[in-house]
Amino acid sequence: MKTLYLASPYGFSESQRNMILPKLVDILQKMGFVVWEPFARNQDLVKHNDPYMIGQADMNDVYNADGIFAVVNGTPPDEGVMVELGMAIARQKQIFLFRDDFRRCADTDAYPLNLMVFAGLPNNTWQDHYYTSMPDINSPKKALYKWLHGI
Numbered sequence: 001m002k003t004l005y006l007a008s009p010y011g012f013s014e015s016q017r018n019m020i021l022p023k024l025v026d027i028l029q030k031m032g033f034v035v036w037e038p039f040a041r042n043q044d045l046v047k048h049n050d051p052y053m054i055g056q057a058d059m060n061d062v063y064n065a066d067g068i069f070a071v072v073n074g075t076p077p078d079e080g081v082m083v084e085l086g087m088a089i090a091r092q093k094q095i096f097l098f099r100d101d102f103r104r105c106a107d108t109d110a111y112p113l114n115l116m117v118f119a120g121l122p123n124n125t126w127q128d129h130y131y132t133s134m135p136d137i138n139s140p141k142k143a144l145y146k147w148l149h150g151i
Helices: 014-031 043-047 051-064 079-090 143-148
Strands: 003-007 034-036 067-071 094-098
Touching: 003 014, 003 051, 003 079, 014 034, 014 143, 051 079, 067 079, 079 094, 094 143
Parallel strands: 003 034, 003 067, 067 094
Antiparallel strands: none
8 A cells, every 4th residue: 555644734723633634634545545644643752742753753754655645725835844845856756735725825827836846746747736625636537546546
């Protein structure tokens, strides 16, 4: 099974952690991924209030996962997610972006976000790696589904 690191700011908000994050994890797990969700994976480190070790654990998970599914909501998106995404791009991981935030946060009309966010995606088919709604995530027409099934 392929591992997918879920980079998101949803764990910092109690309502998002309890309502949105579980739905997102559930969709990805039902597709067939092993989801590495850092807020769940690092609960022991959070209890011991060890931010350095949390960062190291997250970095190691990004490095060791097969791909990354990054929630890039916000203007600008969460800086931690952006760092994790940058690490994944540098490691040439499979990258998938989720943004159901209608606000634009771009320096060009070609992309809905800063162009560097798309540096790890294919030039002509980046839209296949970009998701704008939860129902869209498991679409057989999109890159995440195709990557999981070797299409």
